Amino acid sequence: MLGLVALVLCLVPADTLTAFPPKFQVGEVNGDVVVTCNTSEQLVSWTQNGDPEPMAELVAKGRTLTILGLDLPAAGNYSCWAGPILLDTTYVVVSETREGGINVSCQAESYRGSFRCSWTGPRSSVFRARLTHSDGSLGAWVPAAGGRGRFSAHFSDPSFCPFAEELRPLQLQLEGLSDTSYFTHSVHFFVWDIALLFPQCDPAPPQKLTLRQRGGQLHLAWAPPASWPLPKSYFTLLYRLQYELPNGTQVEELVEGAEEAQLGGQVQRVRVCCRDPFTRPTWSPWTTWQDIKATQQHQLQPH
Incomplete structure (x- = not known):
């Protein structure tokens, strides 16, 4: 049984993020965070980054775990178990304000409403982005490519008409996660502005x-x-x-x-x-x- 437990623990995701986790929770520093295990089991045990002795003050009650006084060492991947069986995982991070720390530029690839946005951020982080279109509809999250502090993603606005005046700007929302922190940033722009001022791609040859x-x-x-x-x-x-x-x-x-x-x-x-x-x-x-x-x-x- 000990060998099985050790094998399952090795399968727990590492604390270093390489992609956005499917389930994460953001808490304020020094605040309390309640994590819920998505299971019908009433008796579960918890680990932090695979460690059965987390570096945090915890209160476990049934399927919930309360992290008291969240700080950076208490961030990480919290997993709930029924014996050796992994039931659920939640990545807990600390909310961080990064005013001026994320620089975004967007460049149009053509006048068809498609464009590419790039930005800088913390080196050990992952990002995703989504677009609020000019007609008010909300786009899906797009995983950002890149790493080591430089990221980018491609988008298109199907409601964009190159022959009409843009009445509402697009909104680009970024979400980033590091091993311990969560940060967000948003920018507003018009497609025509970035098409005229910041062309990303030269035309193809005639x-x-x-x-x-x-x-x-x-x-x-x-x-x-x-x-x-x-x-x-x-x-x-x-x-x-x-x-x-x-x-x-x-x-x-x-x-x-x-x-x-x-x-x-x-x-x-x-x-x-x-x-x-x-x-x-x-x-x-x-x-x-x-x-x-x-x-x-x-x-x-x-x-």
């Missing part, structure tokens, strides 16, 4: 670049990136052409409000990139070089 020789001039046409929102007349892009002359000189031209251009003279090859004209001037990657002679030979081949 697509469908085609070349046609017409009366001694080279006609180029292309399309916006497939991931860029529509309509094109509303979500415009600024394009940059780069072409190479026979002597190796490379020339650049800007094209705004159009997805085609005419080039005169002898051009060896060409490529194009783009950026959002309303955000900071960060260009997309270039398309691959299009060789003019190779393209013309391919067009002449019978299909």
